[in-house]
Amino acid sequence: xxxxxENSKLIALLNxxxxxxxxxxxxxxxxxxxxxxxxxxxxxxQRAPDLGAARVLAPEIAQHSAxxxxxxxxxxxxxSAQNALSGSMAETAHARMIVxxxxxxxxxxxxxxxxxxxxxxxxxxxxxxxxxGQQALRLALRGLRDGSGLTQDILPVVHDADGxxxxxxxxxxxLPDRPEEPVLALAFSHIRWTDDLVDQIAAALGLSKREAVVxxxxxxxxxxxxxxxxAGKSVETIKAQSKAILQKTGLPRMxxxxxxxxxxxxxxxxxVAAQNLPEDGHFLPVAGGRTxxxxxxxxxxxxxxxxxxxxxxxxxxxxxxxxxxxxxxLRLIAPSRxxxxxxxxxxxxxxxxxxxxxxxxxxxxxxxxxxxxxIAHQGGVSHAYRIAAHLGDRLRGxxxxxxxxxxxxxxxxHAMNRQTRMAAIATKHTPALMEMILTIGxxxxxxxxxxxxxxxxxxxxxxxxxCLDDPAIYPAIEAGGLHMIVQGTRGFVxxxxxxxxxxxxxxRAVHCRAEWLHGAHCPVMGAEFIEQYVRTTSNNPVTIVPDxxxxxxxxxxxxxxDLLRRAAAWDxxx
Numbered sequence: 001x002x003x004x005x006e007n008s009k010l011i012a013l014l015n016x017x018x019x020x021x022x023x024x025x026x027x028x029x030x031x032x033x034x035x036x037x038x039x040x041x042x043x044x045x046q047r048a049p050d051l052g053a054a055r056v057l058a059p060e061i062a063q064h065s066a067x068x069x070x071x072x073x074x075x076x077x078x079x080s081a082q083n084a085l086s087g088s089m090a091e092t093a094h095a096r097m098i099v100x101x102x103x104x105x106x107x108x109x110x111x112x113x114x115x116x117x118x119x120x121x122x123x124x125x126x127x128x129x130x131x132x133g134q135q136a137l138r139l140a141l142r143g144l145r146d147g148s149g150l151t152q153d154i155l156p157v158v159h160d161a162d163g164x165x166x167x168x169x170x171x172x173x174x175l176p177d178r179p180e181e182p183v184l185a186l187a188f189s190h191i192r193w194t195d196d197l198v199d200q201i202a203a204a205l206g207l208s209k210r211e212a213v214v215x216x217x218x219x220x221x222x223x224x225x226x227x228x229x230x231a232g233k234s235v236e237t238i239k240a241q242s243k244a245i246l247q248k249t250g251l252p253r254m255x256x257x258x259x260x261x262x263x264x265x266x267x268x269x270x271x272v273a274a275q276n277l278p279e280d281g282h283f284l285p286v287a288g289g290r291t292x293x294x295x296x297x298x299x300x301x302x303x304x305x306x307x308x309x310x311x312x313x314x315x316x317x318x319x320x321x322x323x324x325x326x327x328x329x330l331r332l333i334a335p336s337r338x339x340x341x342x343x344x345x346x347x348x349x350x351x352x353x354x355x356x357x358x359x360x361x362x363x364x365x366x367x368x369x370x371x372x373x374x375i376a377h378q379g380g381v382s383h384a385y386r387i388a389a390h391l392g393d394r395l396r397g398x399x400x401x402x403x404x405x406x407x408x409x410x411x412x413x414h415a416m417n418r419q420t421r422m423a424a425i426a427t428k429h430t431p432a433l434m435e436m437i438l439t440i441g442x443x444x445x446x447x448x449x450x451x452x453x454x455x456x457x458x459x460x461x462x463x464x465x466x467c468l469d470d471p472a473i474y475p476a477i478e479a480g481g482l483h484m485i486v487q488g489t490r491g492f493v494x495x496x497x498x499x500x501x502x503x504x505x506x507x508r509a510v511h512c513r514a515e516w517l518h519g520a521h522c523p524v525m526g527a528e529f530i531e532q533y534v535r536t537t538s539n540n541p542v543t544i545v546p547d548x549x550x551x552x553x554x555x556x557x558x559x560x561x562d563l564l565r566r567a568a569a570w571d572x573x574x
Contacts (some may be wrong), residue, residue, distance in 0.1 A: 009036055013433075020440050027441060028456060034437055038430070099124055099184040101145050103138075106183065114475075114482055115188060118449040130221070137184075144184055201261045206248055214241045218254050219261060283342070284366050290344035292359045294335035296367075298325030303568040304369045305399070306360060306387070307334040310378030311495050313553070314341065314483030316476040321557050330564055332375070335363050337383065339491025341483045352494040356383050357390055371396050373567050376403045377553055378524070379499045385506040397570045398514040399563055401553050404525045405533045406504045431493055438489035450478045461523045463549040473554045507537070513570050516542040517563055521549035 016033040019026045097116070098107040103124045113120065119127045124141070125134055171185045198219060202212035217227035228238045242254055251257050281295035295315050302325070309315045315334030317325075325332055337356050338346035346352040360383075364372060373396045376384035381403035388395050451468065454477065458464040467473050484492060518530045527544045534542050543563075548555045 009033075012036070017436060017440050030437065030440065034433075097186045097188070099137075099141070099186060101141065101182060101184075103141055112188065113449060114478055117478060118451055120449060137186075140184060144182055198261075205245075205260070207245060211241050211245050211248075214238055214245060215257070215261065218242075218258055282366075284363060286359060286362050288347050290338075290347065290355070290359075291342075292335055292344070292363060293342035294333060294363050297322050297332040297334065298328075298330045300331065302326070302329040302331035303373070304331045304333060304367075304371075305373045305375050305564065305567075306364065307332045307375045308360075308377060308380030308384045308387070309334060309336070309340070309483075310380055310402070310480070311492065311499070312481055312484050313378055313477065313551075314480035316479040316483070318472045318476055318554055318557070320472060321554075321560070324557065324561055325564075328561060328565060328568075330568060333363060333367060333369070333372075335360055336483065337380075337491070337495065339487050339494065341486060345487065345490065346494065349490075349494060353383070353386065353498055356498075357387050360387050361390060370394060373570070374398045375564075376400050378402045378550075379404060379495060381405075382498050382501070382503040382506070385503060385510055388510040388512070389506055395510075395512050397512050397567050398510070399567050400514065400516040400518075401560065401563075402518055402522060402525075402550065403516065403530075404499060405530060406502055406507065407500055431497065434496070435489055435493055438492055442485045442489060450481045453481065454478075458523070458550070461521065461549055463519070463521045463547065463555075464523065464551050467551040467555055473551065476554055477551065514538070514540040515563060515567065516540060517552065517559065518542065518544055519548035519550060519552035519555070520544050520546045522552070523550055 013030075013033040013036075016026065016030045020030050096109045097105060097112045097119070100106050105119045105122055105124060105127065108116065108120045116127050124137060129137075171187075195216070198216040199212055202209075202215055205215075207215060213231050214227055217230060222230065224235055224238045224242065227233075228235045231238070245257055246252065246254070249257055249260060251260065281293055284292045284294065286292055297317060307315060315336060336343040338344065338352055338359065343359070346355045371394050372391070374384050374388055374391075376398060378401075381400060384398065384400075384403075388398060451474075454468050455465070458468065468477065516530060516534050518525075518527045520527045531542050531544060534540055543559075545552055545556055545559060553560060
């Protein structure tokens, strides 16, 4: 039976959620109220003895969640307020952005937020694109303001961060709630111009190998001087080859050739995707009309590892690690779980764990992999053990990187950071409340930008906070956050419930060689708990990395590669 004090805390929590719908900077206050409701006062982080009100009122809380979403969208100009512009404006396949006539970025979808971190709410000239790209967009905005229209509807825009060339397809439109104010809707192409892809495009356009070198430079944002320097040729030679390209294509400008190359790339994209798995991956139809999306990294004929991603860290790696996997003869197969990334939702909530298993087994079958190692990263560990139990003697061993153990509320919760502690208890004991917090939290995440969320999440964890400033690491971190929420909040709730469930039986059912590696400063699961649990339940070695934390997978690539090399040498299960 709920108490007046409990009801008072629940009301305070609801009030705080409504405050965030009006002001997204109040998200931390919402987390504070959630912790006040879920835990006993006086410290120690013991769960409140009676969370009955949140369970009894689950239907009412669900109604609040829906209302909060509508209010947030109304007050904050979030995604749903923009969706009437186009049925596909919020889809994640292409980066999409809305810019006001004044030159302010009003909205970004998830893909644009990944391509241009923290652009939303900023002036367009703060978006990291080159001067020529900015000039092209300013001309488009001038046509928007004076009513003269667009002189070009496809603009070449170079992304300063990595020099890659994108095209902005422009459309003048209006927001549904402000029909009198025209805005510029931008859809950015995003093509990774690898040597193989450029060679294919050059062949399709009838270009020579030397002309293909020039095309490669153009598509990757280089000017003629830079292309000449890279190729070891004179600028005059590059100019002559550029002229030959224009003659062969019948186009007046190299910018037009770049547009043509992009068109050919999109036409050929299914074939290219099969050769460039880290970029797009595979879609595998499975039972019940569902589809599993999975990526592959490393050597196509390398030693296979099935990679089970974490909750907020997805199946992504820094580019240097991707190259190292191939160099070391390792092959990582990384499926996204139901509700994550582009994998279909589970057929029912109750089927989430089972379909995670059958999805992974289906991927292994499709790739004709008989024997495999498993890598369990962070919250993917409970699924890893469930899958391992089904593999039997096909399993060659397991590698645990920052992975958890079956959670004991009385022992492990107090060592977690604030957000993890709150999510762990709410997911297990008050899932409707967790869904409400996530509904408002994900909208604030998208509005303020992923970086703002991660800064808050790791603000008391200096080791992991420093990883956010590493340009080689951060893109993988951000991609993981978007991978978690792109289909909404349900995946978080179901995956969190899987982690909080008692999966001890699955752990005990697996008898194979394994190694564990964990950051000493992990704010989610204390390293001392990992070391104690593994050493009292097995003979498997545990390595605690003294100067790393939550992001040990990305932070210590040399240690990870050493571990995977050792595991690849295990020639049979035990």
